[in-house]
Amino acid sequence: xxxxxxxLKTRFNQALVAAFGAELEGTDPMLxxxxxxxxxxxxxxxxxxxxxxxxxxxxxxxxxxxxxxxxADLCExxxxxxxxFINLFVQPSYLAAxxxxxxxxxxxxxxxxxxxxxxxxxxxSPNIAKEMHVGHLRSTIIGDSIARVLEFQGxxxxxxxxxxxxxxxxxxxxxxxxxxxxxxxxTANALALGDLTTFYKQAKARFDEDEDFRExxxxxxxxxxxxxxxxxxxWSLLCEQSRIAFQEIxxxxxxxxxxxxxxxxxPLLPSVVTDLEAAGLLVEDNGAKVVFLEGFTNKEGNPxxxxxxxxxxxxxxxxxxxxxxxxxxxxDHCDRIIYVTDAxxxxxxxxxxxxxxxxxxxxxxxxLVHVPFGVVQGEDGKKFKTRSGDTVxxxxxxxxxxxxxxxxxxxxxxxxxxxxxxxxxxxxxxxVGLAAVKYADLSQNRTSNYIFSYDKMLALQGNTAPYMxxxxxxxxxxxxxxxIDFEHLGADSPLVLEDETELTLAKSxxxxxxxxxxxxxxxxPNRLCQYLFELSQKFNQFYDRCPVLQAEEPLxxxxxxxxxxxxxxxxxxxxxxxxxxxxxx
RNA sequence: GCUCCAGUAGCUCAGCUGGAUAGAGCAACUGCCUUCUAAGCAGUUGGUCGCAGGUUCGAGUCCUGCCUGGGGCGCCA
Numbered sequence: 297x298x299x300x301x302x303x304l305k306t307r308f309n310q311a312l313v314a315a316f317g318a319e320l321e322g323t324d325p326m327l328x329x330x331x332x333x334x335x336x337x338x339x340x341x342x343x344x345x346x347x348x349x350x351x352x353x354x355x356x357x358x359x360x361x362x363x364x365x366x367x368a369d370l371c372e373x374x375x376x377x378x379x380x381f382i383n384l385f386v387q388p389s390y391l392a393a394x395x396x397x398x399x400x401x402x403x404x405x406x407x408x409x410x411x412x413x414x415x416x417x418x419x420x421s422p423n424i425a426k427e428m429h430v431g432h433l434r435s436t437i438i439g440d441s442i443a444r445v446l447e448f449q450g451x452x453x454x455x456x457x458x459x460x461x462x463x464x465x466x467x468x469x470x471x472x473x474x475x476x477x478x479x480x481x482x483t484a485n486a487l488a489l490g491d492l493t494t495f496y497k498q499a500k501a502r503f504d505e506d507e508d509f510r511e512x513x514x515x516x517x518x519x520x521x522x523x524x525x526x527x528x529x530x531w532s533l534l535c536e537q538s539r540i541a542f543q544e545i546x547x548x549x550x551x552x553x554x555x556x557x558x559x560x561x562x563p564l565l566p567s568v569v570t571d572l573e574a575a576g577l578l579v580e581d582n583g584a585k586v587v588f589l590e591g592f593t594n595k596e597g598n599p600x601x602x603x604x605x606x607x608x609x610x611x612x613x614x615x616x617x618x619x620x621x622x623x624x625x626x627x628d629h630c631d632r633i634i635y636v637t638d639a640x641x642x643x644x645x646x647x648x649x650x651x652x653x654x655x656x657x658x659x660x661x662x663x664l665v666h667v668p669f670g671v672v673q674g675e676d677g678k679k680f681k682t683r684s685g686d687t688v689x690x691x692x693x694x695x696x697x698x699x700x701x702x703x704x705x706x707x708x709x710x711x712x713x714x715x716x717x718x719x720x721x722x723x724x725x726x727x728v729g730l731a732a733v734k735y736a737d738l739s740q741n742r743t744s745n746y747i748f749s750y751d752k753m754l755a756l757q758g759n760t761a762p763y764m765x766x767x768x769x770x771x772x773x774x775x776x777x778x779x780i781d782f783e784h785l786g787a788d789s790p791l792v793l794e795d796e797t798e799l800t801l802a803k804s805x806x807x808x809x810x811x812x813x814x815x816x817x818x819x820x821p822n823r824l825c826q827y828l829f830e831l832s833q834k835f836n837q838f839y840d841r842c843p844v845l846q847a848e849e850p851l852x853x854x855x856x857x858x859x860x861x862x863x864x865x866x867x868x869x870x871x872x873x874x875x876x877x878x879x880x881x
Numbered sequence: 882g883c884u885c886c887a888g889u890a891g892c893u894c895a896g897c898u899g900g901a902u903a904g905a906g907c908a909a910c911u912g913c914c915u916u917c918u919a920a921g922c923a924g925u926u927g928g929u930c931g932c933a934g935g936u937u938c939g940a941g942u943c944c945u946g947c948c949u950g951g952g953g954c955g956c957c958a
């Protein structure tokens with residue numbers, strides 16, 4: 297199924313060449329959905345932009361384009377308005393044909409990527425021996441959604457969990473493990489750390505209070521780096537415990553991710569340094585091996601170094617990230633590497649990538665993308681914390697959302713005199729609660745900070761997950777009431793688009809492809825949210841104005857098709873946000 | 882000191898390569914359930930787009946300076 301926008305762009309290009317000659321070949325027709333539906337469905341702003349180049353006034357240019365524009369099969373006759381806007385309304389018959397194509401397609405007529413890429417989405421990335429907390433929420437949810445969109449578009453996506461499973465803190469943790477759980481290293485499956493946060497805090501407390509403990513910790517770091525078997529075993533026990541805890545969260549959120557932690561790159565670190573040296577980039581500075589950066593200065597105004605090997609011979613996260621970039625390009629053969637991390641790491645990535653580029657590791661076709669996001673704040677605008685000032689555990693946050701969704705649901709059931717099974721209540725609370733958390737996060741432009749509010753995300757009205765889930769439920773309600781089998785709706789029955797709300801809904805349904813293309817390119821899931829919210833609004837307007845089951849044929853079947861397409865679009869769109877739908881709620 | 886991001890309605894936020902009277906949601910107020918779940922729909926009220934210049938036929942959007950908030954800045958990740 298061909299996108300309307302794509303078709304129109306082609307026609308505009310032909311008209312531009314026909315009107316002004318071959319030198320306008322390839323000119324962007326500046327075709328966008330109209331700023332106001334009263335004016336048009338689509339508008340082209342190209343006439344204004346060509347004014348200077350062609351030395352004519354924009355209205356005259358617009359008139360000439362329109363004279364050469366062949367769109368009679370899709371649109372009403374184009375009109376020129378204002379300073380030179382070319383306005384297009386699509387025809388109901390065209391809409392009907394497109395909807396039909398959508399109806400009979402198993403992916404709603406949405407195109408796959410013409411050139412599928414190998415793409416890594418690096419997201420979530422918690423630290424071993426620490427619990428996932430609110431700081432991991434956005435990366436996990438946004439990264440998953442981006443991966444889902446790219447997968448749906450047909451790209452080969454590798455979801456990578458770059459967990460923090462290496463570093464000096466393991467000396468402390470392993471030392472504490474030996475001290476507090478000595479049996480863990482000798483007895484199989486003897487370890488059950490339970491609360492990892494507590495374990496970490498206790499280890500830290502011991503480290504801070506005891507000089508002898510600190511010394512043993514330092515020795516453990518050396519033992520770990522030199523591959524001491526016993527120490528590695530302790531390390532892997534800690535990793536395994538953490539994995540179990542992480543997996544519970546990922547299961548709850550329905551997120552798939554492949555672990556490839558920092559330790560994976562350990563064997564590659566020495567060659568990072570030697571390669572940089574061979575490339576002539578490496579400089580020794582105060583005993584450390586560094587690459588001086590271009591465009592980054594320190595407090596004195598001198599070039600800032602990127603340290604790739606510390607003066608004690610150890611490596612740091614810049615080295616690991618360099619090794620990762622190189623590996624992902626050379627071994628994974630990636631075309632696009634997407635890092636979903638907080639905005640605070642923007643400098644770090646800019647620095648690492650600069651060095652990788654200067655080392656010649658990044659071919660021109662490879663795109664390195666940082667997908668930054670703002671911090672999660674409480675309703676007071678400060679960093680989101682528990683009442684006692686602790687970091688909010690992700691598990692607690694999700695449980696709280698589910699509990700609140702349940703309280704809402706139970707209050708409603710009581711109010712409406714409904715009785716539902718415990719299983720139903722659990723299922724709905726869980727889906728609504730988690731959907732609310734995900735949607736609230738995804739629906740904001742990720743670059744700004746995010747004020748976390750249970751009350752707002754779980755609100756039963758407005759731009760929230762429950763609103764959209766409810767729109768979907770309404771369609772399923774129609775199908776239940778009328779005993780409708782959406783799979784076998786009369787494909788021969790004509791689509792009738794007469795009511796304003798039917799037309800508006802139809803147009804909205806056909807714009808899904810444009811939104812997906814935008815998200816694929818710009819990696820802003822909030823645009824998908826915005827679209828789904830508007831689609832839901834348009835459906836609710838349609839639902840309010842147009843009776844479906846009571847309508848006469850062929851209107852009845854036509855409206856059923858519209859309802860079904862809306863539901864399928866919502867289901868697919870929400871699934872790309874990592875949100876499942878409900879049949880009833 | 883340098884640097885990155887943000888500043889749009891009372892609150893939370895959209896605003897896509899600059900384009901027509903700046904949009905939602907919440908909150909407030911008014912209507913609409915004998916009809917597919919009213920978790921809905923229709924409507925009213927509400928904005929010097931941080932400030933000041935500049936570029937442009939046209940600026941919330943681009944440039945410069947300033948103010949405010951948040952982050953980052955050599956051996957943590």
